[in-house]
Amino acid sequence: MLSVLIVAEDSEWYRYKELEECLxxxxxxxxTGQISTDIAELSKIEFTYEIIFFLKPLEFSEVPxxxxxxxxxxxxxxxxxxxxxxxxxxxxxxxxxxxxLNASAMRGRLEYFRSVDVIRLLNPYHMEVEEECEVxxxxxxxxxxxxxxxxFRTGKNVIFGVRKGNMAFFxxxxxxxxxxxxGDNCRFIxxxxxxxxxxxxxx
Numbered sequence: 603m604l605s606v607l608i609v610a611e612d613s614e615w616y617r618y619k620e621l622e623e624c625l626x627x628x629x630x631x632x633x634t635g636q637i638s639t640d641i642a643e644l645s646k647i648e649f650t651y652e653i654i655f656f657l658k659p660l661e662f663s664e665v666p667x668x669x670x671x672x673x674x675x676x677x678x679x680x681x682x683x684x685x686x687x688x689x690x691x692x693x694x695x696x697x698x699x700x701x702x703l704n705a706s707a708m709r710g711r712l713e714y715f716r717s718v719d720v721i722r723l724l725n726p727y728h729m730e731v732e733e734e735c736e737v738x739x740x741x742x743x744x745x746x747x748x749x750x751x752x753x754f755r756t757g758k759n760v761i762f763g764v765r766k767g768n769m770a771f772f773x774x775x776x777x778x779x780x781x782x783x784x785g786d787n788c789r790f791i792x793x794x795x796x797x798x799x800x801x802x803x804x805x
Contacts, residue, residue: 605630607651609637611658620779624788637667657777660685676798677769688771694727695747701726703742709758710738714793722785726774729761739763
């Protein structure tokens with residue numbers, strides 16, 4: 603059984619109990635409040651876990667450790683600032699308080715959306731990604747965001763989730779109890795992990 607580490611603020615672990623319940627039958631799940639920069643602690647994480655969820659704002663001091671983990675681990679990020687290891691050409695742009703995305707409107711590969719009808723996003727932001735990435739989650743037909751003074755992104759060009767190799771980045775909360783309780787987020791996350799695990803060399 604593969605092991606999952608959820609990195610979140612200590613005071614917010616309770617917000618991810620639905621995520622834990624979603625994963626617990628297929629993975630061993632632990633929590634931590636931060637990724638240590640201590641070499642011994644980082645080596646312990648590398649030895650123990652294959653999949654790591656980063657569900658808190660990243661600190662600049664954590665970036666070197668994440669770069670090291672990215673070489674051999676599956677990493678899933680809730681991107682809330684510019685410290686994530688992916689280049690953004692713009693700051694994250696707010697779209698709505700929440701959205702419900704129809705799986706049939708997604709650009710991502712069909713394997714991500716098996717048995718998925720609706721994915722619920724809380725506090726979604728549009729990502730302008732500068733790197734070559736696979737789009738996982740995008741807007742519905744009526745989704746739009748203002749980029750600059752006169753430029754709009756609309757529909758499938760509004761981006762909430764991308765994948766780059768063994769890493770996935772989401773600029774919306776799809777992981778908390780409130781998000782997971784009213785959508786098919788659990789099935790989507792499990793499908794995504796299955797695809798990530800299947801394509802990655804984790805050790």
